[in-house]
Amino acid sequence: MNKLLEVKELTYRKNLKTILDNVNLDFDSGKIIALLGENGAGKTTLMRVIVGIAKHYQGEVLLNGDGSEVYRKANIAMTDNLKGLSDSTKIEEVEEFYQKLFSDFDSSKFEQLRSFMKLSNDMKLGQLSRGMREKLEIAVTLSREAKLYLLDEPFSGIDPMARKRIINSILLWKNQDSTIIISDHFVNEITTILDEVVIVKDKKIASHLSADDIRAHGKSIEEYYESLYADEGAE
Amino acid sequence: MQFQDNIPIYVQIEKYLYRQIALGKINPGEKVPSVRQLAVDLTVNVNTVQRALNQMNTEGILEVRRGLGSFVTTDTELILQKRRELIKDTMSEFLESTAQLGLTPEKTLEELKKFIEEKKGD
Amino acid sequence: MTTFKALFNQMGKKKRRSVYLLALLQLVAASIFALWGLFSNGGFSNSDNPIVWFVMVCTFAPLADMAYVVLSAWQNEKEYSSQTWRLVPISSSKFYLANISSAIVNGLYLVLIQIGMGIVTFLPAFLSKDVRTDIWEINRALAKETHAGDFWQKFSDAFPIGEILSAFLAFILFAILVYSIVTLLNLSSRTITDFLPDKHSKLIRFVIMIILIFIFIVLTNNLGSLLNQVRWGDTTNGLMSFIENNLVLAFIDIILGSINVWLLKNFHEGK
Numbered sequence: 001m002n003k004l005l006e007v008k009e010l011t012y013r014k015n016l017k018t019i020l021d022n023v024n025l026d027f028d029s030g031k032i033i034a035l036l037g038e039n040g041a042g043k044t045t046l047m048r049v050i051v052g053i054a055k056h057y058q059g060e061v062l063l064n065g066d067g068s069e070v071y072r073k074a075n076i077a078m079t080d081n082l083k084g085l086s087d088s089t090k091i092e093e094v095e096e097f098y099q100k101l102f103s104d105f106d107s108s109k110f111e112q113l114r115s116f117m118k119l120s121n122d123m124k125l126g127q128l129s130r131g132m133r134e135k136l137e138i139a140v141t142l143s144r145e146a147k148l149y150l151l152d153e154p155f156s157g158i159d160p161m162a163r164k165r166i167i168n169s170i171l172l173w174k175n176q177d178s179t180i181i182i183s184d185h186f187v188n189e190i191t192t193i194l195d196e197v198v199i200v201k202d203k204k205i206a207s208h209l210s211a212d213d214i215r216a217h218g219k220s221i222e223e224y225y226e227s228l229y230a231d232e233g234a235e
Numbered sequence: 236m237q238f239q240d241n242i243p244i245y246v247q248i249e250k251y252l253y254r255q256i257a258l259g260k261i262n263p264g265e266k267v268p269s270v271r272q273l274a275v276d277l278t279v280n281v282n283t284v285q286r287a288l289n290q291m292n293t294e295g296i297l298e299v300r301r302g303l304g305s306f307v308t309t310d311t312e313l314i315l316q317k318r319r320e321l322i323k324d325t326m327s328e329f330l331e332s333t334a335q336l337g338l339t340p341e342k343t344l345e346e347l348k349k350f351i352e353e354k355k356g357d
Numbered sequence: 358m359t360t361f362k363a364l365f366n367q368m369g370k371k372k373r374r375s376v377y378l379l380a381l382l383q384l385v386a387a388s389i390f391a392l393w394g395l396f397s398n399g400g401f402s403n404s405d406n407p408i409v410w411f412v413m414v415c416t417f418a419p420l421a422d423m424a425y426v427v428l429s430a431w432q433n434e435k436e437y438s439s440q441t442w443r444l445v446p447i448s449s450s451k452f453y454l455a456n457i458s459s460a461i462v463n464g465l466y467l468v469l470i471q472i473g474m475g476i477v478t479f480l481p482a483f484l485s486k487d488v489r490t491d492i493w494e495i496n497r498a499l500a501k502e503t504h505a506g507d508f509w510q511k512f513s514d515a516f517p518i519g520e521i522l523s524a525f526l527a528f529i530l531f532a533i534l535v536y537s538i539v540t541l542l543n544l545s546s547r548t549i550t551d552f553l554p555d556k557h558s559k560l561i562r563f564v565i566m567i568i569l570i571f572i573f574i575v576l577t578n579n580l581g582s583l584l585n586q587v588r589w590g591d592t593t594n595g596l597m598s599f600i601e602n603n604l605v606l607a608f609i610d611i612i613l614g615s616i617n618v619w620l621l622k623n624f625h626e627g628k
Contacts, residue, residue, distance in 0.1 A: 015555035032280055048626070053443055056551075056624050069622075074358050074446035084441025084627070086371075100363045101445050164278070171274045171281065191240045193280045212243040212283070220240035 002065065004029040004179055005050065005148060010059035012045055019045050021203040023059070027179055029147065032193055034211075035183035036225055037200035043183040044080075046200065047150040051076045063148065074104070077146035079137045079154050087126025091119055091136065098140055109173070110143035116169060117162075130157035138166060142173065149180040155188065163189060187222040197221055199228060244279055248287035250321075251277070256296065256307055257318040267297065267305040359447045364455045368436065372463040375428045380470045383421040387413035387478070407488070410478040418471045425467050426532075429460040430539045437544065443627030450618045457536050457614075461529060523599035530606035537613035542569055544620040551624070 003026045010023040019042045027033060037043050048054035050061055052069035063072050085094060091114065098105045114121075117135040119128075128136065134157045141149060155163045167190060174180065181198075182190060194211040206228055214224045238247045255261050267273075270288065274281045288305050291297040295313055298306045308314065333343040391410040433456045436442040445452070482488045546566045550558055584605060 014551055015553065015558075017555075030282065032282075051444065053440055053627055055622075055626055070358060070446050070448055073444055078444065081441050081444055084436065084439030097367060100367055101359050103358065167278060168275050171278070172271065174281070176281070192238050192244055192278055195280055195282050212245065215241055215243045218241055222240065 003027065004064060006060070006062040006065075007046075007050065008060040008062070010046075010049060010057055010061065012042075012049060012054065012057040018203055020049070020057075023205055025198065025205060025208065027181075027196075029177045029179055031179045031195040032174075033179065033181045033196040033198060034187075034190065034194050034221070035181050035198050035200065036187065037183075037185065039185050041185075041200045042203060043185075043200055044152055047078060047152055047181070047183065050148075051078045051150060053078075074102075075147045076150060077141045077144040077148075078150040079134075079141045079152050081140060082125065082133065082137055085125060087124060089125045090121065091123050091125075092121040094125070094136070094140065095121075098143070102144055104145040106143050106145055110139060113139035113143060113169065116165070131159065131162070134158055135162065135166070142170065145175065147178055149178060151180065151182045153184055154182065155184075155190075160189070167193065187225055191221045194221065197224075199225060201228060238277070238279065244283045245286040245290065248273070248277065248279065248284060249290055252287065252291065253296065253317055253321055256314060257321055261307055263307050263311055263314060264309045265307050266303075267307065269304060359445050361447070361451050361455055364445060364447055364452065365459050368455055369459040369463055371432055372429050372459055373466070375425060375432070376463050376467040376470065379421045379425050379428070380467060380474065383414065383417045383471070384474060387417045390416075407481040407484045411475065411482060414471075414474050414478045418475075421471070422464075422467065425464055426535060429464065430536055433457070433460055433536060433540065434543045437540065437621065437625060438547070438627055440627035449622040453540075453614065453618050453621060457533060460536055461532050464532065520599060523603060526603050527599060527606065530603055530610055533610045534606060534613070537610055537617060538573070540617050541613055541620075542566055542573075544617060544625050545569060548620055548624040551626075 005025070005027045007023055007025040010020055011018065012020040023046065035043050035046070045054060049057055050072070052061075052072040060067055061072070063075060066072075082094065085097065089097075095107065095110055095114075098110075099107050114136075117132075117139055119132060119136055119139070123132075125133070125136075134154060138151070138154050141151065155166070158166065170180065171193065184190075191211070196208065196210050197214065198205060199207040211221060214221055219227070238244055252261075252267065261267060267288070268276065270281055270284045273279075273284045277284070288297060288299060292299045292305070295310065296308055296317060298308055300306060330340055330343060333346075334340075338346065387410065391413040394409045394413070436456060443452075447455075546562050546569060549565050550562045553561055
């Protein structure tokens with residue numbers, strides 16, 4: 001079976017600093033994958049390279065074998081997608097923006113997600129709390145029928161109850177063939193839905209395992225993740 | 236349903252379903268909830284549910300009919316056998332726990348009898 | 358894949374709002390000044406009064422236009438640097454073209470609104486007897502010309518279509534030039550800053566922009582004298598010189614545009 005996503009020998013530098021060093025990864029379709037690592041480890045950068053926003057890197061990124069930036073942007077949906085809209089933009093205008101510019105945006109799905117998240121159409125972006133804004137980003141991202149979803153710390157401002165509901169909606173609505181990559185700097189209640197775990201450490205991929213393989217050794221994902229940092233001593 | 240994170244999820248799903256069947260919550264011949272529904276109910280991945288169902292299919296407890304779903308076997312003997320296995324597992328886990336508390340299996344049996352008597356009195 | 362039209366429309370939305378805002382501001386400012394002129398001793402004699410509004414609208418028009426150029430250029434640059442916009446699945450060249458063309462088209466829309474405002478605010482002028490007499494006399498003069506049969510010749514002498522179109526084209530090409538230069542400065546300074554340490558990045562970027570502006574001025578001077586030596590054709594003929602200038606402008610626009618698209622495609626990231 002062909003890989004959905006291949007990252008080959010990716011090195012990314014900025015401001016004279018290396019952020020990712022010779023990263024190699026590949027993913028199949030239909031998986032839910034966690035991307036774990038400390039703050040500043042390069043998770044966001046990796047996602048930005050994958051989707052085609054970050055430029056001037058060495059190495060290759062292929063989605064279904066296609067390396068073109070436009071193809072990736074058209075078939076990958078990423079959170080952190082609202083900053084460029086002004087504070088006075090209403091939610092219904094956000095919907096229009098996405099509906100007009102992305103051919104895979106499903107308006108009816110967005111309506112369902114929007115009411116599920118208790119957000120109303122005439123709310124303005126500037127009025128939203130951090131948690132509401134994150135919910136909106138997730139709603140916009142999941143309303144696209146993409147092959148790959150990149151959720152960058154999607155739950156950081158959202159309370160646990162809402163988190164559960166959002167996770168349930170992901171399980172309910174996820175397309176069989178699409179892959180979701182969720183990044184976070186700590187392991188939380190998403191562990192039971194994971195197929196695979198990727199850990200970014202020291203600018204490289206420290207580990208890429210299936211979640212059940214980790215559990216077959218009697219370790220929880222959290223324990224495994226912490227064990228990789230065990231030799232660095234307590235702070 | 237809160238699953239542990241240090242035991243493979245598909246194993247836990249299997250146990251959960253076996254319990255449901257053994258307790259008669261899902262009857263022989265009856266259809267098991269869809270893969271997606273189970274995933275949402277248990278807050279687990281669709282892939283792991285699928286793996287669990289496939290496993291149970293191999294063991295004969297479930298019959299996966301393409302396009303229709305998964306059905307519990309009508310082989311009641313097999314179900315009874317599975318129930319016995321589950322009871323054995325539970326007992327072995329129990330004896331492991333009491334052993335950690337310093338009780339031998341014989342001592343455990345004694346304490347258990349006492350406990351049940353006390354319970355009757357309540 | 359997103360269509361050019363869809364992106365053009367979305368980019369145009371914000372700019373159109375700026376157009377309405379600036380047109381409104383222009384009208385309000387002109388009206389306030391006109392009222393002030395009417396009620397003060399600021400040198401407006403009675404017969405001039407009805408023209409005041411029209412004059413004020415015309416005075417503020419260039420200000421509104423300049424403000425629009427600044428505002429729309431600012432919006433363009435924001436979109437180049439915005440992750441939300443750069444995530445749209447469209448090629449860098451189409452993105453660039455959509456931005457510039459939506460800025461120019463909406464700018465023309467502003468001018469059209471201003472012409473409309475001009476016509477409307479001129480109407481009160483008909484209250485003045487002097488204005489009415491002047492217009493009637495122009496009418497009579499024109500009628501005489503038509504009678505003479507060489508009206509169209511006179512008309513085309515007064516309003517040479519070829520030159521007007523060329524002037525219009527020159528205006529558009531110049532507008533493209535302005536936006537291209539702003540974009541070039543913005544993108545190249547940011548790109549260079551990305552290759553330097555990120556301490557004091559704002560200051561470094563400012564310094565780099567000054568250096569780039571300096572280089573640009575030097576280059577332009579040299580280019581200007583070079584072009585003057587290469588002049589061909591009859592420069593006394595108005596139309597020819599227009600066409601020559603337009604070709605040069607178009608050439609520069611294409612070069613700057615190509616550099617900008619190259620920078621967008623390979624270096625400049627949205628945040």
